[in-house]
Amino acid sequence: MAAVFRLPGSLELARADALHAELLARVAGEHDLVVDGSDVERVSSACLQVLVAACAGACARGRGFVLQSMSETLAAAVRDLELGDALNPRDQRMGSR
Numbered sequence: 001m002a003a004v005f006r007l008p009g010s011l012e013l014a015r016a017d018a019l020h021a022e023l024l025a026r027v028a029g030e031h032d033l034v035v036d037g038s039d040v041e042r043v044s045s046a047c048l049q050v051l052v053a054a055c056a057g058a059c060a061r062g063r064g065f066v067l068q069s070m071s072e073t074l075a076a077a078v079r080d081l082e083l084g085d086a087l088n089p090r091d092q093r094m095g096s097r
Helices: 013-027 045-060 072-080
Strands: 002-006 032-036 065-068
Touching: 002 013, 013 032, 013 045, 032 045, 045 065, 045 072
Parallel strands: 002 032, 032 065
Antiparallel strands: none
16 A cells, blocks of 8 residues: 655755754654645755655665655656666566566
8 A cells, every 4th residue: 555645845955954853763664655746836956855855764674665646856867867767776576566
């Protein structure tokens, strides 16, 4: 079972610490994590780093991590910073433990 976390519209630098705490708690849980990025209108590189760390943490714990429904703003930032592979590991399969 996957837990869905909807990202807020603003992922600016001031939001990075709160985002980190929220995702850390969810990654420590028992379920795979699906992150919905459809509402994101502003994004900082710091918050993108938090997302990459959450993905790595989930993978290290044998959990799935999926960034889905990205807004155009979020998709462009991921593409521009070439973070696609870091946020979508090829060897990770939701529910395949």
